[in-house]
Amino acid sequence: xxxxxxxxxxxxxxxxxxxxxxxxxxxxxxxxxxxxxxxxxxxxxxxxxxxxxxxxxxxxxxxxxxxxxxxxxxxxxxxxxxxxxxxxxxxxxxxxxxxxxxxxxxxx
Amino acid sequence: xxxxxxxxxxxxxxxxxxxxxxxxxxxxxxxxxxxxxxxxxxxxxxxxxxxxxxxxxxxxxxxxxxxxxxxxxxxxxxxxxxxxxxxxxxxxxxxxxxxxxxxxxxxxxxxxxxx
Numbered sequence: 001x002x003x004x005x006x007x008x009x010x011x012x013x014x015x016x017x018x019x020x021x022x023x024x025x026x027x028x029x030x031x032x033x034x035x036x037x038x039x040x041x042x043x044x045x046x047x048x049x050x051x052x053x054x055x056x057x058x059x060x061x062x063x064x065x066x067x068x069x070x071x072x073x074x075x076x077x078x079x080x081x082x083x084x085x086x087x088x089x090x091x092x093x094x095x096x097x098x099x100x101x102x103x104x105x106x107x108x
Numbered sequence: 109x110x111x112x113x114x115x116x117x118x119x120x121x122x123x124x125x126x127x128x129x130x131x132x133x134x135x136x137x138x139x140x141x142x143x144x145x146x147x148x149x150x151x152x153x154x155x156x157x158x159x160x161x162x163x164x165x166x167x168x169x170x171x172x173x174x175x176x177x178x179x180x181x182x183x184x185x186x187x188x189x190x191x192x193x194x195x196x197x198x199x200x201x202x203x204x205x206x207x208x209x210x211x212x213x214x215x216x217x218x219x220x221x222x223x
Contacts, residue, residue: 040219045212045213046213048210048211094156094209095164095166096139
């Protein structure tokens with residue numbers, strides 16, 4: 001069984017808008033990693049945020065971590081059609097636990 | 109750095125047959141992980157190696173599954189007597205232990221279809 005939850009399960013926005021995805025866990029958060037997956041492909045690593053960090057940026061991506069709420073969010077600013085994919089957060093040390101992901105669709 | 113590679117990318121087999129998948133990690137990475145992903149779900153952890161030692165196995169890894177990393181470099185995952193429920197994407201990832209448990213980088217996956 002999977003212990004993480006991504007929210008929303010699906011998100012459809014217009015190109016240029018910002019997209020926010022959330023993930024939450026039932027257990028204490030260790031390191032948390034966000035990934036992107038295009039249909040039928042492997043996972044592409046986006047950002048790792050450690051349990052003692054609160055926010056991290058990479059280009060158009062911003063990740064926040066709230067250990068008290070056991071949750072994290074991924075913000076994609078100025079979305080592009082190429083951002084259409086599923087996004088997963090994986091929590092843990094050697095064993096990453098993933099939720100079902102958020103399917104993001106960017107409409108031109 | 110050529111990334112994590114997996115072979116084959118696709119495998120179709122008949123129920124009852126054995127299959128073997130290979131994973132080549134990023135060359136300087138000493139940790140290697142196997143995950144399984146079914147349609148519409150996130151990846152689920154199967155097992156991981158540090159160098160050649162298999163340090164953890166999931167309950168998902170039944171006795172029909174065996175993974176090896178004999179020289180601490182590439183790894184193989186074998187499924188014996190395949191069942192239709194084994195149909196999934198099998199993902200390999202690797203990481204470097206130098207900074208604790210850091211980023212895991214995934215390969216393109218091997219998609220298994222059992223008919």
